[in-house]
Amino acid sequence: MTQAFNARALTAIDDLPGSLAQRVYQSLQEAIMSLTFPPGALIRKGAICDELGVSRSPVSEAITRLASEGLVDVIPQSGTRVARFSIEExxxxxFMREALEVAAVEKVARDHTPDQYAKLARNVRLQAMLVEDHDTAGFYQADEEFHALLMEFTGFPGVAATVATIALKLKRPRMLLLPEPGRNDNAVREHLAIVEAIRDRNPDEARSAMRYHLAQLVSRFDPLEKEHPEFFRSRQSH
Known part of the structure; x- marks a missing residue:
């Protein structure tokens, strides 16, 4: 089944930073990551050009970049589609995110500076305020910043970049998950447990707290294939 594509939903690029191709890429990526362009949607370059007021060249360049990230599939003789999900992927x-983040939090618990601990503690306090204010979008952003800080504090830029790439594969299916009552409150408590283990320089406890935290999300992914089959690749196409 062909999924809906509406170029009018694209964010205008006039105020975005970077080159023309970079701005087109940002607009397209935002639409894909938010599921405004759902998995399986046929991407119409002409409609994108008309909506954003650009030529085909920056659109093609942006799509090439999205393809390299696994967000779109360029199919010869068929066109370009937003990549469908694969439960195996x-x-x-x-699995890769857990392996890297658990190792990272162990290192941060051992080697962090007082300033790094303060930034993590401040972020968790912000998360709690956002949850109290029912600001779900703000909480998700603070949540992502919390994990990004942990990766940054390893001192290994390549690790941070790798985890960011992996996170892209999980961000879209995460958008399908309906908010569970109390889940954000629990997430704040799980983050706090991680930060307290870091404060205490307890690598074992930090590792255990991170593994538990990540497991709460992973367990919710498996039912998605049955709930939204139109967004997933058929097993035969793997």
Whole structure:
């Protein structure tokens, strides 16, 4: 089944930073990551050009970049489609994320500076305020910043970049998950447990707290294939 594509939903690029191709890329990526362009949607370059007021060249350049990230599939003689999900790839990405983040939090618990601990503690306090204010979008952003800080504090830029790439594979299916009552409150408590283990320089406890935290999300991915079959690749196409 062909999924809906509406170029009018694209964010205007006039105020975005970077080159023309970079701005087109940002607009397209935002639409894909938010599921405004759902998995399986046929991407019409002409409609994108008309909506954003650009030529085909920056659109093609942006799509090439999106393809390299696994967000679109360029199919000869068929066109370009937003990549459908694969439950195997989701599980693999979750496995890799856990392996890297658990190792990272262990290192941060051992080697962090007082300033790094203060930034993590401040972020968790912000998360709690956002949850109290029912600001779900703000909480998700603070949540992502919390994990990004942990990766940054390893001192290994390549690790941070790798985890960011893996996170892209999980961010889209995460958008399908309906908010569970109390889940954000629990996430704040799980983050706090991680930060307290870091404060205490307890690598074992930090590792355990991170593994528990990540497991809460992974367990919710498996039912998605049955709930939203139109967004997943058929097993035969793997």
């Amino acid at each position: 989701i599980r693999e990405a979750a």
